[in-house]
Amino acid sequence: MIDHGLLVQMLIGALLGISVYLPLATGQLSLATPAFYAVGGTLAALLSTRWAALGARVDGSFPLPSFLLELVLGGALAGLLALLVGRLVLRLQGIYLAIATIALVEIVRVAILNLPFTGGAVGIFGIPQPFPTAAGYLPPALALLLLAGWVCQRLEVMALGRAMAAVREDELAARCMGIATTRVKLSAFVLSAVLAGSTGALAAHFLNTWNARQGSFDTAVTMLAFVILGGSRSWLGPVLGGLLLTALPELLRPVGDVRLVLFGLVILLGPALFPQGLVTPALLERLGRWGEGSRP
Amino acid sequence: MPQRPAPWPAGSVATAYHPPSLAGSLTSSPATTLPARPSWRERGALRLSALLAAGVGALALLGQQAEPAARAVPPADAPNGALTIGAVIALTGNANLYGQDQRVGLSLARQWAQSRPRQPGEPPLRPLHFQLQDGGSDEATAIAGFNLLIRQGVLALIGPTLSQQAFAADPIAQRRGVPVVAPSNTARGIPQIGSFISRVSAQSSVIAPLSISEALRRDPRIRRVAVFYSQDDAFSTSETAIFQRTLRARGLTPVSVQRTQLADNDFQIPITAALQADPQLVVISIQAVGGGNLVRQLRELGYRGPIVVGNGMNTANIYPICQRWCDGILIAQAYSPELDTPINRRFRELLRRSSPDHAPSQITAQAFTAYQVLFEAVQRLQRRGGLQSVSLGQARKALMAELLAGTYDTPLGPIRFTPDGELVQGRFYVAEVRMDPGGRSGRFALVRETASGDGAQ
Amino acid sequence: MIDAVLQTLLNGAASGGVYALVALGYTLVFSVLGVINFALGALFSLGGYVTYLLMGGRISANGALPGWGLPLGLPFTPALLLAALLTGLASLLVERLAFAPLRRRGAEPLLYLITSLGAGLVLVNLLQMLMGAEGYAFPATALAGLPDALQVAGARIRSVQVLLLAVCTAAVIALTLWLERSRSGRALKAVAEDATTARLLGIDSEAMLRLAFLLSGALAGLGGGLIGVSISLPGPYMGIGYGLKGLAVLVLGGLGSVPGAIAGGLLMGLAEALVPADASGWRDALAFAILFLVLLLRPRGLLGRRQVEKV
Structure with a gap:
């Protein structure tokens, strides 16, 4: 039912879900993830097809260390961009921030479309492959996801994570408690961008081709749906949401042309059925207590 | 005496009402409280991640199928x-x-x-x-x-x-x-x-030059050409490159190049800009509906000269869009119904x-x-x-x-x-759109059939 | 020179009018509920298709019922108004499905984003299944008697654009007058400004909320029908682009501000008209770049109210 190619796409969905979740964990609704995803992907596509030093071979294969280097560079460039932009946009609140980040996504999309070296509408194709099959992408995608999950889990006990939770609950109160709220929000924003950039670099190789359409308003919406339906109170929510919602349209193939209508219905009715998403703090608590009997 | 507040049905706006000011804290949730026992929750998170990892692993194993x-x-x-x-x-x-x-x-x-x-x-x-x-x-x-x-x-x-x-x-x-x-x-x-x-x-490189040749054959005095293309469409961008190369090979430099977007359908602005250069020929690489609109709006805004369109408009879907204004446009085709x-x-x-x-x-x-x-x-x-x-x-x-x-x-x-x-x-075709008197439907009338130099026969 | 300026102004105003209409649709719902109805773009498409069907248009080969059409052939104006009303009713349905269940539970506003987007996705895909993806043009009777274009002091503008601008202006004026003068309009404004006081005054804010959705849908439907007569129906996705632009205009003008939405629409239309031909590829980015800059300078939009932060 689910082949390795789809599984990689699901893992990419989970990674992007975490990327949207991170700013949300500080109470900031940022939809900038597709912009950083596009930046990371474009960088990887350019480097691997234009920069011979990375070692792309004529048969279309690509050395693994160069691929890993691209993951790092994609993340770094996206993070740098986030550092510059974040200082400006994070002064905005709520829906204004959401719209400003949608604007950022559109600006990046049009820029990739118009820049002289990104291949215009056709994009960049013939991206060399570090792995002979889709299964090869599973270990790096899974490793990236485990790393992101580990960081998120660590955050819950680290000072930064606690500060993020405090800013999310009440920014003003957090400021009064002496928390540098701007720095906290910026950290989450940059972390989110680094993750999106690395994911983009991975996706560029996986998709064989890269163009401006990869990071658009539509993708932003889909990623937000991952977080909302999965649950925005724990990093596991977007992971579950990303895995399920990426697989759903593919699993709905047997119903034919109505599959996107059904997909829309899930997004429409899901939040009413699960207002806190699938993964709620209560669920995690129950899961943690499971097998402990009724010991308090 | 103060007015009694209207009885308020349960579950109405009041309980969930979010005034605009709350948009500032879009994510504040009234339902959740601060974590009471992070340790339980942490253990739950670990268990759930283990579960998910096992699920992904199982899917990876199941996905491993015999190579057909x-x-x-x-x-x-x-x-x-x-x-x-x-x-x-x-x-x-x-x-x-x-x-x-x-x-x-x-x-x-x-x-x-x-x-x-x-x-x-x-x-x-x-x-x-x-x-x-x-x-x-x-x-x-x-x-x-x-x-x-x-x-x-x-x-x-x-x-x-x-x-x-x-x-x-x-x-x-x-x-x-x-x-x-x-x-x-x-x-x-x-x-x-x-x-x-x-x-x-x-490929457009084979087809596209034919329609330009036809337009120039009909009126060899054409010097001023305006080009339109949708810039976020892979097909149109590669086609317009061919169109423009063909024009250059004939010694014609476009007097105006207008880039549009796939989703564009209102072309008042680019048309006005292009018509200021007073073109004698308009060359269009835009997909069907947008292209049909562009042709119609060009005519409505007073352009009377010949129009060459690209293969994106090679479909009967354009007839209802540009209606009587489609009449006379030239197109090179890889397929002729005739x-x-x-x-x-x-x-x-x-x-x-x-x-x-x-x-x-x-x-x-x-x-x-x-x-x-x-x-x-x-x-x-x-x-x-x-x-x-x-x-x-x-x-x-x-x-x-x-x-x-x-x-x-x-x-x-x-x-x-x-x-x-x-x-x-082996063969390519140049057609001219001829619309019915009612302007609702028409046909691609074959005007020239070309045997390509590297024919299949 | 003066011709070029006039031409630019006309071009900008014509597209700006539609942006303003969409932005007003967002504004109405936002001012009452404090959330953005992302299904508005899909309702815009719906308005176009309903107008087409009411005028006696038939479904073509790729639709669900090829060759089927309503057994009527209304003239353009009644068809447009009826389509606006029907789109308003569809908007009420969106409210019932995507907003009401969440309101009853007191869910976070973020969820409305997703459910309304889901409603839009369903609507667009249903339209695509029913009508197919091909373009539709309105019956030729729509603009019978109008010349192709009008000459205004050396500038040329398509007469349908003038019509569009006129109807948009009329709709905006009517809406403003209604909000200022009529009993129900003032009640709506009261709910938007302060729900608690409005309730004390005995205003049924639930009814006002439905009214806001009805009107907002009707505005979108009106926009869809008008755009349809100008550029035909390019496919079920036609409204999405306008929805996105309208959103930019909404925020540019300041959320919940009626004059802001109008000013923002005109400003956006003019700015786009001013992009030189060589840089026309960047036109779509311009709208968002302006929005970005305005937000950085005035974090609540051009005419948005500065709100006191609640502690």
Whole structure:
């Protein structure tokens, strides 16, 4: 039912879900993830097809260390961009921030479309492959996801994570408690961008081709749906949401042309059925207590 | 006396009302409290992540299937002797318009194959199944469709609809050794993706110059040319490059180049800008609906000169959009409904019978052709015994060689392939749109037929 | 020179009018509920298709019922108004499906984003299944009697654009007057400004909320029908682009501000008209770049109210 190619796409969905979740964990609704995803992907596509030093071979294969280097560079460039932009946009609140980040996504999309070296509408194709099959992408995608999950889990006990939770609950109160709220929000924003950039670099190789359409308003919406339906109170929510919602349209193939209508219905009715998403703090608590009997 | 507040029904706006000021804290949730016991929750999170990781691992194991390429091809007369041709075309998303036409073309081709008169003494045919999958309008869905069909063990694939999708999905078929015939990918570099990739859609570099030549033949004094193209569309950008190169080769530099977007339909601004340069010829590379609107608005805003349009508008879908204003526009075509050959007559007859509302269009004819060439190659291979006691992988390889070696008489005219899978088409056509007096429907009237220098014959 | 300026002004105003209409649709719902109805773009498409069907248009070959059409052939104006009303009713349905269940539970506003987007996705895909993806043009009777274009002091503008601008202006004026003068309009404003006080005054804010959805849908439907007569119906996705631009205009003008939405629409239309031909590829980025800059300088939009932060 689910082949390795789809599984990689699901893992990419989970990674992007975490990327949207991170700013949300500080109470900031940022939809900038597709912009950083596009930046990371474009960088990887350019480097691997234009920069011979990375070692792309004529048969279309690509050395693994160069691929890993691209993951790092994609993340770094996206993070740098986030550092510059974040200082400006994070002064905005709520829906204004959401719209400003949608604007950022559109600006990046049009820029990739118009820049002289990104291949215009056709994009960049013939991206060399570090792995002979889709299964090869599973270990790096899974490793990236485990790393992101580990960081998120660590955050819950680290000072930064606690500060993020405090800013999310009440920014003003957090400021009064002496928390540098701007720095906290910026950290989450940059972390989110680094993750999106690395994911983009991975996706560029996986998709064989890269163009401006990869990071658009539509993708932003889909990623937000991952977080909302999965649950925005724990990093596991977007992971579950990303895995399920990426697989759903593919699993709905047997119903034919109505599959996107059904997909829309899930997004429409899901939040009413699960207002806190699938993964709620209560669920995690129950899961943690499971097998402990009724010991308090 | 203070007014009594109106009784407030439970669950109404009041309980959930969020005044605009709350938009500032969009994510504040009234329902949750601060974590009471992080340790329980942490353990729960760890357990859930372990569960998810196990799930992903299980899916990875389950996804590991036997490679169908190793399976043996059954004999043609065995009960399971049918081989499968798969097609991945855009049935959802904004390329659906093309996908629907392609679906029609593919279904006509299957009717044609089933109803083909048998020659006396012809050996039994290899039965063919057909599997259609939605390739969406994006890269990921096309990849998923290709993977799905390859896993099911198709002999060959038709698709995907868009060139950008082809750059994503074709390398997968190439690596797995599955022949692909592209019915509508016109971008440069598609057959070069690999030895298993071919196409029946002529590149714009071959077609586009013909219509420019026709316009200049009609009025050799043309000096000032305005060019419009949609810049976020892969097809239009590569086509306009050809148009502009052809113009330059004739010593004409465009006096105005207007870039538009795929989603644009209101062209008042670019038209005004272009008309200020007072063009004598307008050359358009925009997809059907947008292009139809552009032609109409050009005429409404007073442009009277000749208009050459690109292949994106090579469909009857433009008639209702630009109506009487379409009349007289020039277009170069890879398919002419007016081509008078047995196979094209058969194609038109099948179309008339099964979907009388559909006008014969290039994209339908190309989809028909994609299935036709695969069908004929399979049957030739079958006759030569190339499908006997081979594995599916070997059969795919043999089919690709057979496909490239053959010549085909198709609704597009005679065609064959170069060794790397590029199409060699014998005839191209220049047509002029003639609208009916009512202005609601019309036809592409053939004005010139060109035998390409590198003809198929 | 003066011709070029006038031409630019006309071009900008014509597209700006539609942006303003969409932005007003967002504004109405936002001012009452404090959330953005992302299904508005899909309702815009719906308005176009309903107008087409009411005028006696038929479904073409790729639709669910090829050749089917309503057994009527209304003239353009009644068809447009009826379509606006029907789209308003569809908007009420969106409210019932995507907003009401969440309101009853007191869910976070973020969820409305997703449910309304889901409603839009369903609507667009249903339209695509029913009508197919091909373009539709309105019957030729739509603009019978109008010349192709009008000459205004050396500038040329398509007469349908003038019509569009006129109807948009009329709709905006009517809406403003209604909000200022009529009893129900003032009640709506009262709910938008302060729900608690409005309740004390005995205003049924639930009814006002439905009214806001009805009107917002009707504005979108009106926009869809008008755009349809100008550029035909390019496919079920036609409204999405306008929805996105309208959103930019909404925020540019300041959320919940009626004059802001109008000013923002005109400003956006003019800015786009001013992009030189050589840079026309960047036009779509311009709208968002302006939005970005305005937000950085005035974090609540051009005419948005500065709100006191609640502690």
